[in-house]
Amino acid sequence: MTKKAEIGHNSDTASASKIKSFVERVEKMESEKRDISQDIKEIYAEAKGTGFDVKTIKKLVKLRAIETEKRREEQALLETYAAAIQMDLF
Amino acid sequence: MTKKAEIGHNSDTASASKIKSFVERVEKMESEKRDISQDIKEIYAEAKGTGFDVKTIKKLVKLRAIETEKRREEQALLETYAAAIQMDLF
Amino acid sequence: MTKKAEIGHNSDTASASKIKSFVERVEKMESEKRDISQDIKEIYAEAKGTGFDVKTIKKLVKLRAIETEKRREEQALLETYAAAIQMDLF
Amino acid sequence: MTKKAEIGHNSDTASASKIKSFVERVEKMESEKRDISQDIKEIYAEAKGTGFDVKTIKKLVKLRAIETEKRREEQALLETYAAAIQMDLF
DNA sequence: CATGAAAAAGAAGCGC
DNA sequence: GCGCTTCTTTTTCATG
Numbered sequence: 001m002t003k004k005a006e007i008g009h010n011s012d013t014a015s016a017s018k019i020k021s022f023v024e025r026v027e028k029m030e031s032e033k034r035d036i037s038q039d040i041k042e043i044y045a046e047a048k049g050t051g052f053d054v055k056t057i058k059k060l061v062k063l064r065a066i067e068t069e070k071r072r073e074e075q076a077l078l079e080t081y082a083a084a085i086q087m088d089l090f
Numbered sequence: 091m092t093k094k095a096e097i098g099h100n101s102d103t104a105s106a107s108k109i110k111s112f113v114e115r116v117e118k119m120e121s122e123k124r125d126i127s128q129d130i131k132e133i134y135a136e137a138k139g140t141g142f143d144v145k146t147i148k149k150l151v152k153l154r155a156i157e158t159e160k161r162r163e164e165q166a167l168l169e170t171y172a173a174a175i176q177m178d179l180f
Numbered sequence: 181m182t183k184k185a186e187i188g189h190n191s192d193t194a195s196a197s198k199i200k201s202f203v204e205r206v207e208k209m210e211s212e213k214r215d216i217s218q219d220i221k222e223i224y225a226e227a228k229g230t231g232f233d234v235k236t237i238k239k240l241v242k243l244r245a246i247e248t249e250k251r252r253e254e255q256a257l258l259e260t261y262a263a264a265i266q267m268d269l270f
Numbered sequence: 271m272t273k274k275a276e277i278g279h280n281s282d283t284a285s286a287s288k289i290k291s292f293v294e295r296v297e298k299m300e301s302e303k304r305d306i307s308q309d310i311k312e313i314y315a316e317a318k319g320t321g322f323d324v325k326t327i328k329k330l331v332k333l334r335a336i337e338t339e340k341r342r343e344e345q346a347l348l349e350t351y352a353a354a355i356q357m358d359l360f
Numbered sequence: 361c362a363t364g365a366a367a368a369a370g371a372a373g374c375g376c
Numbered sequence: 377g378c379g380c381t382t383c384t385t386t387t388t389c390a391t392g
Contacts, residue, residue: 015142022137023150029130030151033123037367040119047112057109058369061116131390143264145391149257152365156250163246167239174233180285199327202317206331209310213303220299221373227292232285234374238382240293241300307384328386 044054082089134144174180224234314324352359 018140019142019147019150022133022142022147023154025133026130026147026151027154029126029133030155033126033130036119036123036126040116040123043112043115043119050108052105052109052112055369057112057116060109060113061120064113064117065120127389143260143267146257146260146264149253149260153250153253153257156246156253160243160246160250163239163243167236167243170233170236170239174236177233179231179233179236195322198320199322199330202313202322202327203330203334205313206310206327207334209306209313210331210335213306213310216299216303216306220296220303223292223295223299227289230288232289232292237289237292237296240289241296244293244297325386 044057047057048054079089134147137147138144224237227237228234314327317327318324349359
C-alpha cells in the first residue's frame with residue numbers, strides 16, 4: 001500500500017502526464033486537420049481565381065465521393081454473393 | 091461565339107482538364123483529412139485502452155480550444171479598439 | 181391497405197391537417213426570430229448613429245459569449261471528472 | 271475643455287456605460303432568439319413523436335418561404351409596372 | 361437507434 | 377452593386 005490513496009489504478013502524477021500527452025497528440029492532429037482544410041479552401045480560391053464556379057466543383061467532388069462509395073458497396077455486395085456460392089473472385 | 095455557354099473564360103477542353111485537376115487535388119486533401127480523423131480516433135482508443143475516460147479527454151481538448159479561441163478573440167478586440175480610436179469612433 | 185404509402189402512421193386527411201399545423205407553428209416562430217434579428221440590427225444601427233463602432237461592439241458581444249461558453253464547459257468538465265472518478269477511471 | 275483629454279467625442283465613462291448598455295441589449299435579444307430556436311426544435315421533436323418525417327416538414331417550410339418571397343416579388347414588380355403607367359392599383 | 365456534437369454548405373450582411 | 381466575410385442551417389459522424 002502506497003502512502004497516498006490512489007484514485008483508481010493510475011497514480012495521480014503519472015495519470016496527469018499521460019492525459020497531457022493524449023491531449024497534446026489530439027491537438028496536434030486537429031491542428032493538421034485544420035491546415036488541410038485551409039489547403040482545400042486555397043485550392044477552391046485558386047479555382048475561383050481561374051474563373052471557375054466553386055460551388056459546382058464542390059458538387060463534382062461530392063458526386064464522385066458518392067459514386068466511389070456506391071462502387072465500394074457494389075463490390076462488397078458482389079463479394080458477399082460470391083462467398084455465398086463459394087466462388088473465388090480472385 | 092458558340093451557342094454553348096462556356097465555363098468561366100476557359101475553352102472547353104482546357105477547362106475539362108483544369109477542373110479534373112482541381113477535383114483531384116481536393117480529393118487528395120480530403121483523403122488526408124480522413125486519415126488524420128482516423129488517427130485521432132486511434133489516439134482515443136489507445137487512451138481508453140490505457141484506462142482513461144475518453145469523454146474527459148475530449149472535454150479537456152475542447153476546453154483548451156475555447157481558451158485558445160478566447161485569447162485569439164481578445165487580441166482581435168484590441169486591434170479593433172485601436173482601429174476604432176484611430177477613426178475617432180469613441 | 182392502399183397502394184399509396186402513408187406518411188408515418190397517420191391516415192391521409194388527418195395527416196394533412198397535422199402537417200399544416202406543424203408548418204404554421206414553425207412559420208410563426210421563424211417570423212418571431214426574424215423580428216428579433218431585425219431588432220438586433222436596429223440596436224447596432226442606433227449604436228452607430230450614436231457614434232460607436234459597430235464592429236467593436238460585435239466583438240465585445242462575441243467575446244462575452246465565448247467567456248460564457250468557457251464557464252459552461254468548465255462546469256461540464258468538472259461533472260465529467262466526478263463521473264469518471266465514480267467509475268474508477270483514474 | 272474638460273481636464274482630461276477625450277478620445278473622440280464621447281467621454282470615457284459615458285462611453286463605457288453606453289457600450290455596456292448596447293452589448294446587454296444585444297445579448298438579451300440573442301438570448302430570446304435562442305429560446306425561439308429551441309421552441310422550433312421542440313415543435314419538430316413533437317412532429318417526429320407524432321410519426322412525421324422532420325426533414326420533409328423542414329422542406330415544406332422552406333418551400334413555402336420561397337413561394338411567399340416569390341409572391342412578394344411579383345407584387346413588387348406589379349406595383350413597379352403600375353407606377354410606370356401611372357396606374358393606381360388600390 | 362437516437363442523441364448530440366462537429367463539419368460543410370448555404371444565406372445574409374457588410375464594407376468598398 | 378459586388379465580393380468577402382460572418383452567421384445559419386443542414387448534414388454528417390461518433391457515442392451511449
